[in-house]
Amino acid sequence: MKIGVVTFPGSLDDVDARRAAAVAGAEAVALWHGDADLHGVDAVVLPGGFSYGDYLRAGAISRFAPVMETIIKKAGEGMPVLGICNGFQVLCESHLLPGALIKNHHRKFICKDQPLRIENNRTAWTSDYDANHEITIVLKNQDGSYVADEATLDRLEGEGRVVARYLDENPNGSYRDIAGITNERGNVVGLMPHPEHCVETLTGPTTDGLGFFTSVLKAVVAS
Amino acid sequence: MSPESHADTVSNATNTPEVEQPWAELGLKPDEYQRIRDILDRRPTSCELAMYSVMWSEHCSYKSSKVHLKRFGEIPQETPTGKMLAGIGENAGVIDIGEGYAVTFKVESHNHPSYVEPYQGAATGVGGIVRDIIAMGARPVAVMDPLRFGPLDAPDTKRVLPGIVSGVGGYGNSLGLPNIGGEVVFDPTYLGNPLVNALCIGVMRHEDLHLANATGVGNQMILYGAKTGGDGIGGVSVLASETFAEGGPTKRPAVQVGDPFMEKLLIECTLELFAANVVEGIQDLGGGGLSCATSELASAGDGGMRVSLDKVPLRDASLSPEEILMSESQERMMACVTPENVEAFLKICAKWDVQADVIGEVTDTGRLEIDWHGERVVDVLPETVAHEGPVYNRPYARPDWQDALQADGAEKLPRASSGAELRDTLLRLVASPNLCDKSWVTDQYDRYVLGNSVLSQPEDSGMIRVDETSGLGVAVSTDCNGRFAKLDPYTGAKLALAESYRNVATTGARPAAVTDCLNFGSPEDSGVMWQFTEAIRGLVDGCIELGIPVTGGNVSFYNQTGETPILPTPVVGVLGVIDDVTRRTPIGFTAEMEGHQLYLLGETEEELSGSEWANVIHGHLGGRPPAVDLEAEKQLADILINASRDGLIDAAHDVSDGGVAQTLVESALRGGVGARVWAPDGLDPFLFLFAESAGRAVVAVPRTEEVRFTDMCTARRFPHAKIGVITGDTLDVQDQFEVPLTELRTAWTATLPSVLN
Numbered sequence: 001m002k003i004g005v006v007t008f009p010g011s012l013d014d015v016d017a018r019r020a021a022a023v024a025g026a027e028a029v030a031l032w033h034g035d036a037d038l039h040g041v042d043a044v045v046l047p048g049g050f051s052y053g054d055y056l057r058a059g060a061i062s063r064f065a066p067v068m069e070t071i072i073k074k075a076g077e078g079m080p081v082l083g084i085c086n087g088f089q090v091l092c093e094s095h096l097l098p099g100a101l102i103k104n105h106h107r108k109f110i111c112k113d114q115p116l117r118i119e120n121n122r123t124a125w126t127s128d129y130d131a132n133h134e135i136t137i138v139l140k141n142q143d144g145s146y147v148a149d150e151a152t153l154d155r156l157e158g159e160g161r162v163v164a165r166y167l168d169e170n171p172n173g174s175y176r177d178i179a180g181i182t183n184e185r186g187n188v189v190g191l192m193p194h195p196e197h198c199v200e201t202l203t204g205p206t207t208d209g210l211g212f213f214t215s216v217l218k219a220v221v222a223s
Numbered sequence: 224m225s226p227e228s229h230a231d232t233v234s235n236a237t238n239t240p241e242v243e244q245p246w247a248e249l250g251l252k253p254d255e256y257q258r259i260r261d262i263l264d265r266r267p268t269s270c271e272l273a274m275y276s277v278m279w280s281e282h283c284s285y286k287s288s289k290v291h292l293k294r295f296g297e298i299p300q301e302t303p304t305g306k307m308l309a310g311i312g313e314n315a316g317v318i319d320i321g322e323g324y325a326v327t328f329k330v331e332s333h334n335h336p337s338y339v340e341p342y343q344g345a346a347t348g349v350g351g352i353v354r355d356i357i358a359m360g361a362r363p364v365a366v367m368d369p370l371r372f373g374p375l376d377a378p379d380t381k382r383v384l385p386g387i388v389s390g391v392g393g394y395g396n397s398l399g400l401p402n403i404g405g406e407v408v409f410d411p412t413y414l415g416n417p418l419v420n421a422l423c424i425g426v427m428r429h430e431d432l433h434l435a436n437a438t439g440v441g442n443q444m445i446l447y448g449a450k451t452g453g454d455g456i457g458g459v460s461v462l463a464s465e466t467f468a469e470g471g472p473t474k475r476p477a478v479q480v481g482d483p484f485m486e487k488l489l490i491e492c493t494l495e496l497f498a499a500n501v502v503e504g505i506q507d508l509g510g511g512g513l514s515c516a517t518s519e520l521a522s523a524g525d526g527g528m529r530v531s532l533d534k535v536p537l538r539d540a541s542l543s544p545e546e547i548l549m550s551e552s553q554e555r556m557m558a559c560v561t562p563e564n565v566e567a568f569l570k571i572c573a574k575w576d577v578q579a580d581v582i583g584e585v586t587d588t589g590r591l592e593i594d595w596h597g598e599r600v601v602d603v604l605p606e607t608v609a610h611e612g613p614v615y616n617r618p619y620a621r622p623d624w625q626d627a628l629q630a631d632g633a634e635k636l637p638r639a640s641s642g643a644e645l646r647d648t649l650l651r652l653v654a655s656p657n658l659c660d661k662s663w664v665t666d667q668y669d670r671y672v673l674g675n676s677v678l679s680q681p682e683d684s685g686m687i688r689v690d691e692t693s694g695l696g697v698a699v700s701t702d703c704n705g706r707f708a709k710l711d712p713y714t715g716a717k718l719a720l721a722e723s724y725r726n727v728a729t730t731g732a733r734p735a736a737v738t739d740c741l742n743f744g745s746p747e748d749s750g751v752m753w754q755f756t757e758a759i760r761g762l763v764d765g766c767i768e769l770g771i772p773v774t775g776g777n778v779s780f781y782n783q784t785g786e787t788p789i790l791p792t793p794v795v796g797v798l799g800v801i802d803d804v805t806r807r808t809p810i811g812f813t814a815e816m817e818g819h820q821l822y823l824l825g826e827t828e829e830e831l832s833g834s835e836w837a838n839v840i841h842g843h844l845g846g847r848p849p850a851v852d853l854e855a856e857k858q859l860a861d862i863l864i865n866a867s868r869d870g871l872i873d874a875a876h877d878v879s880d881g882g883v884a885q886t887l888v889e890s891a892l893r894g895g896v897g898a899r900v901w902a903p904d905g906l907d908p909f910l911f912l913f914a915e916s917a918g919r920a921v922v923a924v925p926r927t928e929e930v931r932f933t934d935m936c937t938a939r940r941f942p943h944a945k946i947g948v949i950t951g952d953t954l955d956v957q958d959q960f961e962v963p964l965t966e967l968r969t970a971w972t973a974t975l976p977s978v979l980n
Contacts, residue, residue, distance in 0.1 A: 009576060010484050012399030016674040048672075050397045053484025109392050109667045138671050142396075197671040202805060203688065204671065 001217055004031040004041030006071075006087075008062045012049035013084065013196060020196040021045070024213030033065040042220040043080040043124070044071055046087025048140075048194060058101060058143045059089030068094060078223070080124035080216050081188045085141055088180070088190035097181055097190045098156070099148030104141065105173025113205040114139035114193050115167040116179050120160050123186040124219035128211040134167065135208035138197040139179075144172040146181075146192065156181055163189055187219075230544060231269040233599045240266050249276035255613050262607050270532075270593065270600040273545040274514040274608050281780055283511045284612035287746035288778045291759045295773040298766045302735040304800045307772055308432055314355040314507065315425070316774020317432060318736045320800045322695050325429050327359045330369070330422035330701065330740040330796045332779035336478045337419040341386025346394035346481040348421040350553050353398065353486065354507030357493050358556065360433035361425025364673060365687050366395050368405040368421055369701045369740070369794050370664075373414025375656040375978050380409075383417050385979060391421070392667040397483035398490065401676045402668035403685025405701060406794075409656040412705075415784035420740040420794050424699055426689050431497055435506040436523035437559040440587045442503055444520070444528060445565070446513075447572050447579035448489050448555040452538035455479035455512070455551025485554040485577075492575035493556060499571060501564040508555040514548045514608070516557045517583075518591055521605035524559075527590045528605065530583030544595040559585065619752035629710060631845030633837035634829055638909050645908060646960035648840060649884050650970050652913070655839040658881045659974035660892075677804045681889065683726040683877050688804045696804035700726035700797055704880065705790030706833040707848035712754040716761030716793045717851045721917055722879050723797040724769060728860035729875045729920055731808045731867030732799030737766055739776035739795050744788020746780045754791040755780075762793065768853040771797070808867045810876040811894025812949045816923050819873060821898060821947040823883060824859055824936070825919030827906055834915040835881045855918045858941050863920060871932045874923035883946075884912040886921050888967055891954055897964050900947030901957040908959055911946075923949055 003021040005028060007014045018028035029041050033051075038044065052061040062068065068090070075081045075096055083091035091097045104110060115136045118129040129135070148156070153176055156162055163180040170177050172192070180191035195209025236242075244266065246256040259267050259275050267275060281287060292311070300307045305319030315329035333348025349366060356363045368391045373380045395402050405422070437444060455478065496502050504524070506516045513535070521528040532544050542550070560568050565581065572579035586592070591608070593601035639648040652658055661681065670679040677696060678686035684700035702722040708715025720737065727734045739762060744751040766773055782789045801807065812819075831837055832846025866872040874894070878886045891897050902911035924932045936943040955961040 010397075010487055012397075012487070012672055016672065019674050049399060050484060050487075053397070053482070055484070108389065109396055109669075111396075111666055111669050111671070140396075140669050140671065194671070197674060203674050203676055 001220055002027045002029050002041040003216065004029045004038055004044045006031045006033060006044065006046050006067055008033040008051035008065060010049050010051040010053055011047050013047040013194065016196040017045045017047040017084065020199045020209065020213050023199045024210060024217060026213065026217055031067055033062065033067050036066040036070045038070055038074065043216045046083040046090050048085035048087060051086055058086060059093040062090045063093040072096060075188050078185060078187050080219055082125050082212065083190045084194055084196060085192055088192055089143065091188060091190045096188050097183060098152050099146055101143050102145045102147055103143050104145055109142045110171055111140040112171065114171055116164045116193060117167055118164050120163045120182060123163060123182045123189050125189045125212045125215050126163060127218055128215040136206050137193045137195050137209045138205065139171055139193040141172060141192055144174065144192045146174040146178045148175065164191060230595045230598050230600055233268055233602045236268045237265045242266060244272055246272060246276065250280055251276050255279060258613065263603065268600050269545050270548055271603060273549050274518065274601065277511045277514045277549055278518060278608045279612035283515060285778055286613050287615050287617050287780060288755065289614050290616055291756050294759055294763045297763055298772045300772050302771060303733055304735045307774060309359065309434065311773065311775050314358040314435055316736065316738065317359055318774060320695065320697060322690060322693060323428055324689055324695065325427050325432060326424065326697055326798065327356055327361045328422065328424040328699060328738055328796065328798050329355055329775045330420050330738045330794060331777040332740050332742060333419045333421060334417065334742065334779050334782055337387050338383065338417055340478040341383045342390040343478050343480050345387040345390030345419050347479045347553050348419050349391055349394040350481045350483065350486050351509045352421045352423040354509060354556065356423045356425035357490055358435060358505050358507045359425060360431040360497050361427040362494055363400055363423050363425045363490065364675065365403045365424045365685060366400050366422060367403060367685060367699060367701055370406065371408045371410065371413045371418035371792065374411050375409050377414050379414060381979065387417065387419055388664050388667055394481055394483045396669045398487050399672045401670050401672050401679065403670055403676055403679035403687065404699065405680065407661045407664050410705060410790055412787060412789045416782045416789050418742050418782065418792060422701060422796050424687065424697065433497065433502060433505050435520060436504040437520040437528055437585050438524040439503060439561065440526050440585055441562060442585040443560050443562055443565050443581045444530065444583040445558050445560050445568060445579055446535060446555065446582045447558065447577055449482060449485050449552055450536045450538040450578060451547055451550050452552045453542055453546060453550065456546050456549050479551045479553050481553045488575045488577050489554055489556060492572055492577045495571050496568060499567060501560060501568045502558050503561060504559040506557050508557060510551060512549060512551045518605045518608040520557065520559065521591045522609040524585060527586040527588035527592065528583055529586050529592045532593055532595045534580055534582040536578055536580055544600055617746050617752045618749045619756050620749045621753050622750035628845050629847050633832040633834060633843050633846050636837065636841050636843060640909065642959040645912060646962060649912065649962065652835060652839055652881050652885065653888055653967060654970040654974050655835065656974060657835055658885055660972045661975065663975035663979055677807055678730055678809060681893065682810055683729040686730055686732065686801065686804060686807055694803035694805055696801045698727045698730050698732035698799045698801060701794055702726060703792050703794040704833065705792040706838065706844055708758060708791040708793060709844065710833050710846060710848045712757035712791050713761040714848050714851055715791065716758035717765040718848060718917055719793055719795040720762060720765040721851050721853060721856045723795045724856060724860065725877045725920065727797045727799035728863045729808065729877045731806055731864060732801035733864055734771055734797050734799040734860065736771055736798050737773045737795060739773060739793060741776065741778045742782050742789065742792040742794065743780055744783040748788065751788050758791060758793040765853060769857060806867050808872060808875045810874060810890050812874055812890045812896040812898060812923060813894035814896055816873050816949045817896060819923040819925055819949045820929055820945060821900060821949065822922050822924055823903065823919060823944050823946045824862065824922060824941065825855065826916060826942050827910060827914050827919065828916045829910055830914050830916045834913065836913040849915055849917045851917050858939055859918055859920060862936060862939065862941055865935065866922065866932060871928045872922045872924055876921050878919040878921060879915065882913040882915050883921065887954060888971065890921065891964055892968055892971060896949055897951045897953045898947050898949050899951065899955040899957060903944035903946055908956065
């Protein structure tokens with residue numbers, strides 16, 4: 001079972017994502033943005049960071065990387081893909097997920113331990129959580145405010161595609177407190193907070209993030 | 224007309240000795256300019272003048288501090304964990320931490336640029352120190368930022384602080400480096416002169432250590448990273464070495480502009496170059512730009528160097544050769560590479576989309592020769608530029624106001640006595656700018672990235688896991704109480720060292736080495752110079768007593784606006800080593816610790832001068848700072864480290880600004896559980912709560928370990944007193960007052976947001 005983690009120029013949490021995959025029991029494989037070959041991985045994580053310095057728009061340049069062509073194709077065939085933070089932005093720019101992420105409403109970078117509710121535990125990345133499971137994981141972003149038009153938001157909610165929602169105070173101005181969403185098929189998930197920072201008590205506030213990585217192991221085995 | 228036709232060549236300089244040169248505008252004094260003429264036996268070319276002016280500036284040459292900094296060499300160059308692998312004079316000091324690992328760390332100032340342009344000044348401060356760490360061969364693993372501002376409610380603080388914090392975060396977050404500590408301090412003397420110090424920690428294997436020299440005739444000099452632009456020209460000489468005059472012209476163009484994305488590429492690219500073993504010597508381009516890199520690399524090497532300045536890739540094609548030599552454009556490095564490795568070097572740079580150009584080579588002439596379109600514009604002995612600048616033995620004298628200041632102790636000021644008064648004092652202190660919650664600042668920094676942050680602010684020190692298998696780690700704290708240093712700079716510097724040392728030991732790590740950032744006013748003021756020499760004397764004596772060396776650091780002078788210098792601020796960073804980070808000791812009282820016994824280690828004296836109580840309640844600064852006993856600090860550290868290793872304590876927090884009261888409040892709010900406490904026998908409740916005697920810590924001992932713990936303290940004859948128990952959701956000072964944690968939290972957290980949001 002191999003989980004690939006893409007490194008774009010400016011990726012920052014790629015090492016953390018590989019560690020989280022390994023802690024969950026997978027073999028972590030480093031993928032390079034310029035290499036379209038996925039090297040036989042069963043699932044892919046697009047990690048956090050400031051790929052290409054967020055120039056133009058966050059995720060806008062990475063979307064055109066050679067590796068993304070293959071990932072977009074494989075995602076269409078059902079391969080699990082998780083985009084965390086900047087990875088979520090790349091997924092939106094790639095149109096694998098609807099909507100966009102804009103600057104936090106308070107205009108500051110924010111790093112905090114954020115309570116969330118997992119509202120959809122039927123995706124490839126969330127099956128190990130209970131329905132409406134409340135977890136606390138790290139949130140850190142500059143452009144973390146999820147926005148989409150009303151019709152899209154209604155559809156996401158109507159189809160149960162809101163994967164996670166912020167609890168307590170909305171930390172970045174995201175519409176309808178949305179922290180993460182999925183595609184129709186449930187194999188592609190975009191999440192603004194960082195589960196990869198919450199896999200061991202020594203270095204993270206909780207181990208609540210591990211479920212994302214153990215879930216995908218089961219999803220791959222089941223397929 | 225092509226630009227080269229204007230070049231002031233060496234032969235032109237020889238033939239036109241009478242040409243008037245703008246040495247004064249470049250910050251040189253008349254005798255310094257004459258000295259350059261004497262060295263060269265002719266007038267300098269305009270390029271040479273640019274180089275000398277940059278490299279002989281206070282910032283680059285340490286001309287006012289050199290004679291005093293030499294004293295750090297008197298400290299034995301050994302750490303408790305092993306030998307020092309590189310010391311003062313290198314880009315950053317390196318120490319052995321065992322298991323084949325070495326750690327490098329250094330703190331530097333970026334004060335003046337951050338006042339002129341807060342965001343870019345602070346951002347490039349982070350960028351500069353990170354490049355120093357990479358240049359040693361290490362992977363940067365964390366940053367910390369000690370910051371100091373004018374009064375919180377001053378209008379200019381509202382301009383400067385958000386920009387600086389956002390710059391520190393914007394750059395460090397984009398590099399993927401966790402920010403794990405630092406300080407945020409307010410004092411009126413920093414108004415108009417904020418202090419932005421930046422510290423970086425790097426980790427490498429012993430064999431990866433690289434030094435800054437250019438050796439081996441025929442080896443190629445490669446400039447790589449960002450293109451050179453017009454930003455930061457004269458930044459060093461004009462900005463860092465002059466006092467801001469009231470109403471003077473704005474100096475914005477001299478501040479550099481940072482691109483953290485390029486720096487991130489530079490980090491990964493450089494580490495891959497090291498791994499491929501294609502680098503002979505390396506130096507980052509910081510203050511002084513190419514002038515500094517070429518002259519320092521050449522003078523540290525065994526030959527000379529020839530550089531073609533027209534091969535430097537430019538962002539702005541109209542730059543003159545003088546400007547290219549002085550430009551402080553960020554995110555650039557210079558490496559010395561053997562001819563057979565050049566292709567491999569350039570290939571790795573191409574993989575990371577990093578521009579790299581061969582601009583020169585190592586020669587056997589012993590001279591630094593720089594050409595501009597085939598014409599020689601610089602021909603100097605590199606050491607005359609890099610190391611033989613002027614050295615000043617500036618006059619220093621104890622200021623005549625020092626006696627009166629020391630005679631005006633805070634111990635005579637009226638104190639709270641009833642329970643209600645003590646409660647009110649506590650709440651006022653907790654909400655004061657220096658003691659309040661700093662999350663408004665630290666929440667703008669990524670403390671989690673890289674996944675090795677074991678402790679970060681507001682813990683006593685930041686702690687990073689170095690090896691995931693063995694658990695080997697390092698802890699770093701930075702501290703300085705400038706108020707103490709004003710009252711007595713010798714003792715104040717020792718107290719800064721003691722506090723930083725204690726903060727490292729409190730988390731369970733053994734202190735091993737020191738870096739310092741010495742922030743002072745104008746060295747041309749004999750009183751300031753006396754403060755500086757006294758602080759160095761304190762640090763040298765202190766390091767010898769504690770048995771830890773100074774591995775490097777930085778001096779920042781001219782921190783004053785008009786006649787008023789800042790508080791003398793010798794910021795001390797101590798790095799410690801911990802064998803197993805799972806044994807770290809945090810500060811918080813948590814639910815699992817309910818019922819744990821609280822002990823106060825160390826003696827509490829009637830020491831209130833320079834305290835936060837005197838500052839907040841009386842607006843008073845006078846008297847003598849708390850006494851410092853470094854032998855006792857060593858004993859305390861041993862107890863804290865052994866107790867951590869043996870599992871005798873579950874929480875520990877040092878006692879410093881604000882006294883035991885602040886220590887208890889921070890521990891309770893951190894873990895969410897309160898405490899019932901009492902003053903030990905014979906100690907006045909007010910002094911128990913608010914005195915700032917050094918050498919103390921509060922520890923939480925499980926009942927099952929209480930006998931072993933107290934036996935250990937008794938065996939070492941170290942003062943220890945039971946002062947309470949962890950329990951409930953209030954801070955209950957028996958027979959005096961009780962405050963709910965919710966009330967404390969509201970007071971503690973409201974201060975910064977209420978002013979800055």
